[in-house]
Amino acid sequence: MADYKEYLPDLPSETSRRIRGEQDIIVTYEREAAIAALPKLLTSSEDRERFLTLLNRLPSDPRVQADGVTPEQAATLERIRGVLAKPAADFSKRPTLKPQGARR
Numbered sequence: 001m002a003d004y005k006e007y008l009p010d011l012p013s014e015t016s017r018r019i020r021g022e023q024d025i026i027v028t029y030e031r032e033a034a035i036a037a038l039p040k041l042l043t044s045s046e047d048r049e050r051f052l053t054l055l056n057r058l059p060s061d062p063r064v065q066a067d068g069v070t071p072e073q074a075a076t077l078e079r080i081r082g083v084l085a086k087p088a089a090d091f092s093k094r095p096t097l098k099p100q101g102a103r104r
Contacts, residue, residue, distance in 0.1 A: 007054040031076070038083055048084050055080060
């Protein structure tokens, strides 16, 4: 993980471990839904570019090359790139939600 620190959020190791475990479960059982959710999670162009840079670096990592990238993994990477190639939504213009019980 240290090799990719610049691409990942600065979180305590326990938090990172928990998130990785949760994400592994989500991707195992709902891969397409997880991929479809990426644009909602990576709303800024900077976040998307950082994530895509990380994805592009992984196949050339010697640890990944030792096992090789399967055709399914390569297809998944292409699907992710395609989903994130669409322009990031500008969420700064979303209407703010009023707290429950607030009058209009």
